[in-house]
Amino acid sequence: MQSAMLFPGQGAQAVGMGADVAAHYPEAARVMGEADALLGYALSDLMLSGPLETLTETRHAQPALLVHSVAVLRVLQARGIEPAIVAGHSLGEYSALVAAGALTFEAALGLVKTRGDLMFDCGVRAPGAMAAVVGLEVEAVERICAKVRALGVCDLANLNAPDQVVISGAVPAVEAALPLLQEAGARIVKRLNVSGAFHSALMREPAEVFAAALYQTEFHDAAVPVLTNVGARAEQSGTQLRALLKLQIASPVRWTESMQALRAHWPGPVLEVGSGSVLKGLLRRIDREAVCTAVGTHADIEALVQKGLPSASNGTVV
Numbered sequence: 450m451q452s453a454m455l456f457p458g459q460g461a462q463a464v465g466m467g468a469d470v471a472a473h474y475p476e477a478a479r480v481m482g483e484a485d486a487l488l489g490y491a492l493s494d495l496m497l498s499g500p501l502e503t504l505t506e507t508r509h510a511q512p513a514l515l516v517h518s519v520a521v522l523r524v525l526q527a528r529g530i531e532p533a534i535v536a537g538h539s540l541g542e543y544s545a546l547v548a549a550g551a552l553t554f555e556a557a558l559g560l561v562k563t564r565g566d567l568m569f570d571c572g573v574r575a576p577g578a579m580a581a582v583v584g585l586e587v588e589a590v591e592r593i594c595a596k597v598r599a600l601g602v603c604d605l606a607n608l609n610a611p612d613q614v615v616i617s618g619a620v621p622a623v624e625a626a627l628p629l630l631q632e633a634g635a636r637i638v639k640r641l642n643v644s645g646a647f648h649s650a651l652m653r654e655p656a657e658v659f660a661a662a663l664y665q666t667e668f669h670d671a672a673v674p675v676l677t678n679v680g681a682r683a684e685q686s687g688t689q690l691r692a693l694l695k696l697q698i699a700s701p702v703r704w705t706e707s708m709q710a711l712r713a714h715w716p717g718p719v720l721e722v723g724s725g726s727v728l729k730g731l732l733r734r735i736d737r738e739a740v741c742t743a744v745g746t747h748a749d750i751e752a753l754v755q756k757g758l759p760s761a762s763n764g765t766v767v
Contacts, residue, residue: 456541511565518723577646584636606648681706
C-alpha cells in the first residue's frame with residue numbers, strides 16, 4: 450500500500466509525544482533508543498515528561514519532531530504502508546528525506562541537531578519575531594512587510610495556505626506590522642512563541658554555517674519524489690535536495706504551492722505522519738477535496754491498519 454506522506458515541523462511538539470507509540474511498537478522504541486544514543490542525552494525522557502518550555506526550545510524540538518515522525522514511519526512501513534510522494538513543513542523536510550531514502554535516520558538526526566543548535570543560538574544572539582496572519586492574501590501581507598522594512602527585516606516566512614501566512618524578521622519591524630495587518634482586515638494576527646526569525650534573511654548566517662554540515666553528509670537520490678519547501682516541486686536528485694536544504698533556513702516555506710503540486714502528482718490518500726494534525730488542516734484549506742489522515746499515536750495507527758487507506762477520490766480503501 451502506498452500513500453503520500455506529510456511530515457510536521459516546529460510548533461507541533463507536545464509533552465508525551467511518541468510515548469504510546471514507543472510503548473506499543475518495538476520499531477518505534479528502537480528509533481527512540483537510537484536517537485538517545487546518537488545525541489548523547491535522553492531526548493526520549495524530554496519527549497515523555499517535558500517540561501514543555503524545555504521541549505519547545507528549538508535545539509530540542511527539532512530532533513524530537515524528527516524522532517517522532519520517523520518512529521511512526523517505521524511502524525507504518527513494518528505494516529506494509531510505504532510513501533509514494535513526500536513533503537515536510539520546514540524541519541519536517543528532514544523526516545520526508547528519511548522516508549524517501551535520501552538520508553539515513555542517523556544522518557538526518559545529526560543534521561537536525563546541528564540545525565536546531567544554530568537556529569537556537571542565532572535567536573539568542575539576535576532575537577527575532579514571527580507572527581501568523583489569517584484572512585489576508587499573500588500580496589497584501591507582502592505590501593505591509595515592505596512598509597515596515599525601514600525598521601528591519603520583515604519577510605514572508607511560511608506561505609501555509611492562500612489566506613494563511615507567517616511573517617518573520619526583526620522584532621521592531623514585525624511589531625510595527627501587526628496593527629497594520631489588523632487594519633488591513635486580517636481575521637487573526639498572532640505573535641508566535643519563538644525566539645528566532647526563522648525563514649527570513651536574519652537566518653542567512655546560520656544557513657552558511659550549516660552548509661558545511663550538509664556537504665559533509667551523504668545524500669542519496671530519493672526513491673520517491675520529494676516536494677521541497679524552496680522549490681515547491683518534485684525532486685529526487687540527492688545533490689539537488691542537499692543544495693535546496695542550504696537555502697531552506699533563510700527562505701520561505703512555499704507550502705501552498707507544494708500541496709498544489711502534491712495534488713497534481715498524487716490524487717490518492719495522504720497521511721500526516723508524526724505529531725499533531727496541523728498539515729491536515731492546511732491541506733484542506735488549500736484543496737477541499739483532499740483527504741488526509743493524521744497518524745501520530747497508537748490509536749491512529751491501529752485505526753489506519755484496520756480500516757485501510759482512504760482514497761481521496763471516492764472514499765474507498767486501498
